[in-house]
Amino acid sequence: MLNTLKQVLAVSGVSGNEHNIAKTIEEMVGPYVSTIKTDALGNLIAIKEGKAGGKRVMLAAHMDQIGFVVTDINDKGFLYVTNVGGFAPEAFLGKVVTFTDGLQGVVSSKAPSRGPADGKITMEDVYIDIGTSTRAESEAKVKLGDTACVAHQLVVNGTRVSAPTMDDRAACAVLIEVLKAAAKPNKTIVAVFTSQEEVGIRGAAVSAFAEQPDEGIAVDVTLAGDTPDAKPRMAVSLGKGPAIKIMDRASISTPYLRDALIKICEDGGMAYQREVLPFGGTDAGAIQRSRAGIPAVTISIPCRYVHSPVETVDLADLDDCVKLILGYVNQ
Amino acid sequence: MGRLITKLISSVNETENTELLKKLLEARGVSGDEGEIRKLIREEAEKRGAKVEFDALGNVIASKEKEGKKRVLLDAHMDEVGFLITGATGDGCLKYQPVGGIDTRVLVGRRVLVGKEKLPGVIGITPIHLASESEMETPLKHKDLAIDIGASDKAGAESDCAPGSTAVFDSPPELFGQNMLVSRALDDRVGCYTLLRILELDLPVSLFCVFAVQEETGLRGAQTAAHRIRPDIGLAFEGTTANDIGDVKHEKMVCECGKGVAISFMDRVSISNPRLRAALIETAEANGIPHQMRRGTAGGNDAGAIQRAASAVPTCTLSVPVRYIHGANGVCCLADIDAQAELAAQYLMKNE
Amino acid sequence: MELIKILEDITQKLGPSGFEGYEAADAIAAYFKPYCELTTDALGSVVARMGSGSPTILLDAHMDEIGVITTKVEDDGCIRIGRVGGLDPRVLPGSRVTIHAVQDGKRHDITGVVGALPPHLLSAEDREKNYKLEDLFVDAGLPADEVRRLVPVGSLVSVSGKTVTLKGNRVASKVLDDRAAVAVLIRTAEILSAQKFNGTVVFCAAAQEEVGGFGAMTAAYGINPDWAVAFDLSFATHGKEAADGLYPLDTLTIAHGSHLHPLLTKKLEDAAKPLHIKTAKEFAADWTGTDADDIQTAHNGIPVALLGVPGLYMHTPVEVVSLDALEDAARLLAEFVRVSSVEQEGWLTKWDD
Missing domain, CATH: 2.40.30.40 (Peptidase M42, domain 2)
Structure with missing residues (x-):
C-alpha cells in the first residue's frame, strides 16, 4: 500500500489539469482492467467486468487536488494567482509549489511577514516568485491559466503518513489496490478516478451520467475529530477503520448501501466507524442525483489537517478500506 | 501575431451589421420574459437559413445539421438582467x-x-x-x-x-468615442449577434446555435438545451467584466476593452478544456485575430451548464469585454465583437 | 378521507431528508394505494401513478422533514447533534426529544432532553446570543458506555409536535411543511379517482427537498412528465391582506418568476376561477427555493408551475395552516389536471408571445 500511495502522491494534478496523474494511474491499473478510457472533463474510467448479471458498481476516487492558477504576471515577473478549490491561503504561505512541467516557485504574500493585524490574508495578497525579474522572463516559463500545487513531500511515522495530497490520492491508492486484488469480482467494477471534485464534484457528475452504474461508492478523506479541541466534534479517529458516511452536506448515504457495508464489517470482524460530517461533500452527491437517481454511499478515510501541506492518514485504515470494498464487490 | 487572413465575417461597423446589433440591443428580454428578443432572433435566424425550434423553457435552437459531422453547440444567452x-x-x-x-x-x-x-x-x-x-x-x-x-x-x-x-x-444603444458602444444588455446580446453572424456561414460542422433563456437566473436554459443536443463541443459567447479604466492595477482588470476577444481558462462554474482552449489561442494567433486571456476566475456562465448537462462536453468561453456590466450603461469596443465572431468562424471552418 | 385525519397520521411519522424510509414513506404510500400504482425510486421518493397514456402530468410535494442527527457521544455521555436540512436551532434548547435508538438490532426509542451551558455560567455577552447547534447536546440520562451502545453515530432525534386543531378551521402541527401538501395530493388522487381526465397523473412525494431538491430532481428525470406542478408551503401573515411576500392563511398562492412557465402558471390561475378559489400571485425572480427549480431543468426541460398554501411558523414544531385552504388546493389541482390534460400537444412550446 505504501508503495502505491507514494507513486500517486508524487504526481501533480490540480483540478482541470489532471492529465499527468491520470497517465500515472492508467499505467498502474491498465494491466488489471478490461477497459480504460478518459473523457472530455478528464475523468479516467477503468472497468473490470464481473460475473454475468452482476450489478455495475461505480467506485469513485477523485484524482484532482487543490492548487493555484496564474491569473496575471506583473512587470517584475511575479505571478498573481487565485485558488483552485477551496482552502485558506495562510496554510500555503512560505511553501514551495510545482507547476505541471516541473518548474518550481515559492508562495508569498503582499501582507507583512508577520501577517496583517486581523490575522487573515486573502488570495488577492498572494503571489508566486519563480526567480525571474521581468514579465518577459516569466512569460517564457509560465502562461496565464497554468496551475501549480504545493510541492510533494512525504513523512512516514510508523503507519501514519503525511503528505500534501492525501485528499484524495489516499483513496486513489485504495482503488488501485482494489483493482489489483479483485481477480474475478462478482459485481462489475466501474472505477472512476474523477476530475474536478474540488471545484464542485463535476467529474463524478458527468461520468455517472455516462456510465449509468447501478450503485455508486465514493472513496474520499474525511476530517478526524481526534486532534486537540477538534471542531467539528466528530466521532472519527485515525487508525480505527474506514468511516462509513451517514451524511454530509452533499449527500445522505442511501440507507441499504450504508447498512450493507456495516454488515460486511461486522460479519468479518473488521474495524469501522460511523461518520456524520456537518459540512463538505464527496463524489457520492453527484452520483446519487445523476439521471433518475443512483443509490450511493461514501467510504471515508479518516484524515487530519485536510487542505494543508501535511494531510495525515493511517495506512491501516487504507488497508481496511480495500478489504471492505473487496468484500462488497465480491458479494 | 501571424499574418492577416481573409476575413470570414464582415465588420460590425458596416451599416446592416450595426443595425442588426442595435435591434438586438433594443429588444426586451428579462430572464423568464424573453418574448420580444425571442421573436426577433427567430426571424433573424430563419433569414439565415437555419432550422428554428423552441423548447419547454423557451430557448431558441437554430440549427444547421450536417449528418456525420461534429455536433457543435454555440451558446449565447438572450436574457438580460x-x-x-x-x-x-x-x-x-x-x-x-x-x-x-x-x-x-x-x-x-x-x-x-x-x-x-x-x-x-x-x-x-x-x-x-x-x-x-x-x-x-x-x-x-x-x-x-x-x-x-x-x-x-x-x-x-x-x-x-x-x-x-x-x-x-431605458438605455438604448449609442455609438460614441472611438469605435465604442454604450447600451443596456450588451451582456449578452453581443453573443447573440455573433451567433447570428456565424449562422450566415457554411461550416463543416453540425451546428446548433442556442439562444438561451435564464442564464442570469442560474444557467437554466443552456442546461436543458445541452441535455437535448448532446454536443461534442460547446462554446459560450459572452460579454464579460472589463475593469480596465479608472487607475486600476493590471492584475485587477480581468480584461481590457479594445484588446480583442477574451478567452477564459477558468471561472466559478467551469474550467475550459485545455485542448480546446489551446486550439482557439492557436487559431487566433495564426489568423492575426486580436485576443487576450480573461485574467480572472470570478463569475460563471452557460459553459458550466453545458459541460455537465449530460456526459462530459469540452467547453470554452469567448467573451467581449464589457465595462459597467449589469448596469444601465455597459460599454464595449466594436472591434472586440468582430474579434469574437471572427475567431469562432475561423476555428469552426477548420474543425471537421 | 378527511384531510385532518390524514394529517394527524402522516405528520407524526418520522422521515427527515434522506431518511424518509424510516416511517414516513410507507405511511404516505398506504394512502395513495387505493387509487394509484406505486413505486419508490432510488432516492426514496414515493411515485404514485393514475391513468394511462399521454400527457403525463406530475404533481409534486416533498415528504421529507428537517431533522436532528447524532454526531458523537462525549465521554460524559452527552450526545452531540447535527442538523438535517434547515433546522432552526432556536427551537431546541430545553426541549424534550425522542432519541431513535437501537437495542439488540431493533428500534428502541428513548427520551432525552436538549441541554446547553446554563445562562448563569455564560458571559453577559454570550447570554445575548442564541445557542449554536454545536454547543447543544442531548442528555439521555445514561452513562456514556450505555449511550454508545444504544445510540450509534447517525441516530435520529425528533422533537414532538402533535397535531392540534385551532379555531377558524386551522391546524397546528410539526412537519406541515410539506406533509400538508402531501395530504392534499392524496386528497387530489381521491377526487380524481371519481373524475375523467386525459393521460396519466403522477403524484410524487419527493425525498430530500430540505437538503437541496434532489428527490424531485431525480424523480422528475425518471418520470419525464410533459408538465408539472410543484406544491409547497408559502409564508403566511396573520392579516387579511397580502403584504411583503406574506399571504393570508385562507388564500392559495401561485408563483410567478423566471423559472416558472408563464402559460402553465396562467392555466393554474384560470382553473381556480370557476371554483371560486381565492388565489394570490407570489413572486420569485429567480430561485423559488422549492422542488420547482429542480423539476424545471430535468431532461430537456419541463414546464413547471408552483402552487403554495401559506403557513405560519415554518420549520418549528407548531407550523399552522388553514384546512379550508388545503381542501381548496385539492379541488384546484384536480380541476387543473382535468383542464390541462385536454390541451393539444406542444401547447407549452409555442412561445408565440
Whole structure:
C-alpha cells in the first residue's frame, strides 16, 4: 500500500489539469482492467467486468487536488494567482509549489511577514516568485491559466503518513489496490478516478451520467475529530477503520448501501466507524442525483489537517478500506 | 501575431451589421420574459437559413445539421438582467425584485421601461437635502427602492402595469468615442449577434446555435438545451467584466476593452478544456485575430451548464469585454465583437 | 378521507431528508394505494401513478422533514447533534426529544432532553446570543458506555409536535411543511379517482427537498412528465391582506418568476376561477427555493408551475395552516389536471408571445 500511495502522491494534478496523474494511474491499473478510457472533463474510467448479471458498481476516487492558477504576471515577473478549490491561503504561505512541467516557485504574500493585524490574508495578497525579474522572463516559463500545487513531500511515522495530497490520492491508492486484488469480482467494477471534485464534484457528475452504474461508492478523506479541541466534534479517529458516511452536506448515504457495508464489517470482524460530517461533500452527491437517481454511499478515510501541506492518514485504515470494498464487490 | 487572413465575417461597423446589433440591443428580454428578443432572433435566424425550434423553457435552437459531422453547440444567452414587478405601494409606486445580479448603487436616478408596452418609469430617492447621514453613506436595498410610473394609487399603478410583468433599463444603444458602444444588455446580446453572424456561414460542422433563456437566473436554459443536443463541443459567447479604466492595477482588470476577444481558462462554474482552449489561442494567433486571456476566475456562465448537462462536453468561453456590466450603461469596443465572431468562424471552418 | 385525519397520521411519522424510509414513506404510500400504482425510486421518493397514456402530468410535494442527527457521544455521555436540512436551532434548547435508538438490532426509542451551558455560567455577552447547534447536546440520562451502545453515530432525534386543531378551521402541527401538501395530493388522487381526465397523473412525494431538491430532481428525470406542478408551503401573515411576500392563511398562492412557465402558471390561475378559489400571485425572480427549480431543468426541460398554501411558523414544531385552504388546493389541482390534460400537444412550446 505504501508503495502505491507514494507513486500517486508524487504526481501533480490540480483540478482541470489532471492529465499527468491520470497517465500515472492508467499505467498502474491498465494491466488489471478490461477497459480504460478518459473523457472530455478528464475523468479516467477503468472497468473490470464481473460475473454475468452482476450489478455495475461505480467506485469513485477523485484524482484532482487543490492548487493555484496564474491569473496575471506583473512587470517584475511575479505571478498573481487565485485558488483552485477551496482552502485558506495562510496554510500555503512560505511553501514551495510545482507547476505541471516541473518548474518550481515559492508562495508569498503582499501582507507583512508577520501577517496583517486581523490575522487573515486573502488570495488577492498572494503571489508566486519563480526567480525571474521581468514579465518577459516569466512569460517564457509560465502562461496565464497554468496551475501549480504545493510541492510533494512525504513523512512516514510508523503507519501514519503525511503528505500534501492525501485528499484524495489516499483513496486513489485504495482503488488501485482494489483493482489489483479483485481477480474475478462478482459485481462489475466501474472505477472512476474523477476530475474536478474540488471545484464542485463535476467529474463524478458527468461520468455517472455516462456510465449509468447501478450503485455508486465514493472513496474520499474525511476530517478526524481526534486532534486537540477538534471542531467539528466528530466521532472519527485515525487508525480505527474506514468511516462509513451517514451524511454530509452533499449527500445522505442511501440507507441499504450504508447498512450493507456495516454488515460486511461486522460479519468479518473488521474495524469501522460511523461518520456524520456537518459540512463538505464527496463524489457520492453527484452520483446519487445523476439521471433518475443512483443509490450511493461514501467510504471515508479518516484524515487530519485536510487542505494543508501535511494531510495525515493511517495506512491501516487504507488497508481496511480495500478489504471492505473487496468484500462488497465480491458479494 | 501571424499574418492577416481573409476575413470570414464582415465588420460590425458596416451599416446592416450595426443595425442588426442595435435591434438586438433594443429588444426586451428579462430572464423568464424573453418574448420580444425571442421573436426577433427567430426571424433573424430563419433569414439565415437555419432550422428554428423552441423548447419547454423557451430557448431558441437554430440549427444547421450536417449528418456525420461534429455536433457543435454555440451558446449565447438572450436574457438580460432587469426587474420583476411584484405590486404597487399605497401611493402608486411599483415594487420589484431584481432579476439577475443588479447593484442598487447604479439604480438611483435611472429611467426604466415597464412591461410589453414599454411604459416609462423612474427610480428616485430621497433628495440629498433631506437625506440623513446614514442614507448618504449606506447603499439602499432593493426593498427600499421603487419604480415611479406617475400613478397616484395602488389600484391605478397595478392596472397600468400588472404584477408579474418585467422592466428593463431605458438605455438604448449609442455609438460614441472611438469605435465604442454604450447600451443596456450588451451582456449578452453581443453573443447573440455573433451567433447570428456565424449562422450566415457554411461550416463543416453540425451546428446548433442556442439562444438561451435564464442564464442570469442560474444557467437554466443552456442546461436543458445541452441535455437535448448532446454536443461534442460547446462554446459560450459572452460579454464579460472589463475593469480596465479608472487607475486600476493590471492584475485587477480581468480584461481590457479594445484588446480583442477574451478567452477564459477558468471561472466559478467551469474550467475550459485545455485542448480546446489551446486550439482557439492557436487559431487566433495564426489568423492575426486580436485576443487576450480573461485574467480572472470570478463569475460563471452557460459553459458550466453545458459541460455537465449530460456526459462530459469540452467547453470554452469567448467573451467581449464589457465595462459597467449589469448596469444601465455597459460599454464595449466594436472591434472586440468582430474579434469574437471572427475567431469562432475561423476555428469552426477548420474543425471537421 | 378527511384531510385532518390524514394529517394527524402522516405528520407524526418520522422521515427527515434522506431518511424518509424510516416511517414516513410507507405511511404516505398506504394512502395513495387505493387509487394509484406505486413505486419508490432510488432516492426514496414515493411515485404514485393514475391513468394511462399521454400527457403525463406530475404533481409534486416533498415528504421529507428537517431533522436532528447524532454526531458523537462525549465521554460524559452527552450526545452531540447535527442538523438535517434547515433546522432552526432556536427551537431546541430545553426541549424534550425522542432519541431513535437501537437495542439488540431493533428500534428502541428513548427520551432525552436538549441541554446547553446554563445562562448563569455564560458571559453577559454570550447570554445575548442564541445557542449554536454545536454547543447543544442531548442528555439521555445514561452513562456514556450505555449511550454508545444504544445510540450509534447517525441516530435520529425528533422533537414532538402533535397535531392540534385551532379555531377558524386551522391546524397546528410539526412537519406541515410539506406533509400538508402531501395530504392534499392524496386528497387530489381521491377526487380524481371519481373524475375523467386525459393521460396519466403522477403524484410524487419527493425525498430530500430540505437538503437541496434532489428527490424531485431525480424523480422528475425518471418520470419525464410533459408538465408539472410543484406544491409547497408559502409564508403566511396573520392579516387579511397580502403584504411583503406574506399571504393570508385562507388564500392559495401561485408563483410567478423566471423559472416558472408563464402559460402553465396562467392555466393554474384560470382553473381556480370557476371554483371560486381565492388565489394570490407570489413572486420569485429567480430561485423559488422549492422542488420547482429542480423539476424545471430535468431532461430537456419541463414546464413547471408552483402552487403554495401559506403557513405560519415554518420549520418549528407548531407550523399552522388553514384546512379550508388545503381542501381548496385539492379541488384546484384536480380541476387543473382535468383542464390541462385536454390541451393539444406542444401547447407549452409555442412561445408565440
